[in-house]
Amino acid sequence: MLIYNSQMHKKQEFKPIEPGKVRMYVCGPTVYDQIHIGNARTFLCFDVIRRYLTYKGYAVTFAQNLTDVDDKIINRANEQGRTAAEVAEECSQAFIEQMHRFGILDPDIRPRATREIAAMQEMIQGLIDQGYAYAVPSGDVYFSVRSDTNYGIVSGRNVDELMSGARIEENEQKRDPLDFALWKAAKPGEPSWPSPWGNGRPGWHTECVAMIHRYLGVPIDIHGGGSDLIFPHHENETAQCMCNWHTPLANVWMHTGMLTIDGEKMSKSLGNFYTLKEVLDKYPADALRLLMLQTHYRSPLDFSFERLEGSVGTLDRLKSCVKNLRWAAKAAPEDGELNDADHELARAVREAQAEFTAQMDDDFNTAGGLAAIFGLVTAANTYLTKAGEDISTAATLRAADALEELSGVLGINLAADEEEGLPAELVDLAKKEAGYAGTSPEEAADALIEARAAARKAKNWAVADAIRDGITSLGLVLEDTAAGTRLTKKD
Secondary structure: OEEEEOOOOEEEEOOOOOOOEEEEEEOOOEOOOOOEHHHHHHHHHHHHHHHHHHHOOOEEEEEEOEEOOOHHHHHHHHHHOOOHHHHHHHHHHHHHHHHHHOOOOOOOEOOEHHHOHHHHHHHHHHHHHOOOEEEOOOOOEEEOHHHOOOOOOOOOOOHHHHOOOOOOOOOOOOOOOOOEEEEEEOOOOOOOEOOOOOOEEEOHHHHHHHHHHHHOOOOEEEEEEEHHHHHHHHHHHHHHHHHHHOOOOEEEEEEEOOEEEOOEEOOOOOOOOOEHHHHHOOOOHHHHHHHHHOOOOOOOEEEOHHHHHHHHHHHHHHHHHHHHHHHHHHHOOOOOOOOHHHHHHHHHHHHHHHHHHHHHHEOOOHHHHHHHHHHHHHHHHHHHHHHOOOOOHHHHHHHHHHHHHHHHHOOOOOOOOOOOOOOOHHHHHHHHHHOOOOOOHHHHHHHHHHHHHHHHHOOOHHHHHHHHHHHHHOOEEEEEEOOEEEEEEOO
16 A cells, blocks of 8 residues: 655555554644634545545554644634633534534544643653753743754755745744744633643644644654645644654654635635535535545645535435445346346456555545446446346345445445335225235335336326326335336435
């Protein structure tokens, strides 16, 4: 399996630190509002990466934090006349809710910054003791960037070049403008915790690395996030780890591409800013997953509602194929000897499975994986059209299972929704129009379909129309498929 390591700028053969196990961390949100679809894309990509690693047999331990203390949270709380803790808790729950709606698996470990203060203070003190950090009279603590000879190892940036072009906070107490805050002294009305340097709160760059060390140990196998985090966040994370514990933070760094809207950067000022909640309130989660996964995770993704509408249609076609396969298997006569068409479908299943794995093994190429799924759908539909009544139960069920399995690795559910049984009134209709004498609604449906077909063949349109109208009045519809006619509930 090849994975693109952002630090090395190339694909590398993936070799976990401990055979068969993967420790993985992805930076979570700062919880001050609903997350936007750009954030959602990153979390989706790593959800699929996690799912695929599990599919390949790895025991994955996945951690993702919630940043529940930060300037953005404090500012939002002040705007609303609430406490920072109230805003953070409400937005944390909102984030988790939308992740569930989007089909994102819960992390194995979800630490919150406010509950990990002790671990952060311990790390900060270690950096001070080793000469990599310093406290100033105000109570702030800074990391000395130039003391780290490896600084720039993740982003590839040169320290001497950072002075130009980078946004650097002006602070007379800093020894160097490049130094960043590990601990921020308390300000009136802000949340704070006691520390050896005075009351305050952790800096953003401090949180993740301390939590990774506590819950996963260092180094970990994979550290992920959006490409906007490479510098300074991930650079500052690994600097603290290497200086305090003298080991890299992660063996593999992975970053997702940015999301644009109709070719433009997403921005509230442009009126093209969309939250995940807004989109999921109008469109199926699986359709949004399908749209996003048709672009490789490292590539920029251009989002549009026109493309999302197209994904809704694609999702319907995928689900219909599985539904038709399972219905055909149920309606098929008892299997005899497999014919050439059956063998061809079985071969298409094997080829799709092999191609899906090959594509996903190449740096999690979901676009290629989906292409393999689409190819199997085409083969299955061709089989159903050509086979007519000569359908193999085994072949169709195997194809349906494969489609559900491969799509499931991507977190896309193609299984038919649980439906209530056919209405009992079908029995009365079948007694009247088809001479049915039993009590089963399912058998009554078959009798009505056969009676209607016979009436149409005899050009007895009155009987055929009476059966059709009776079925329609019960909220059902006759659906003609390649494998025959069936009754389904109206959408």
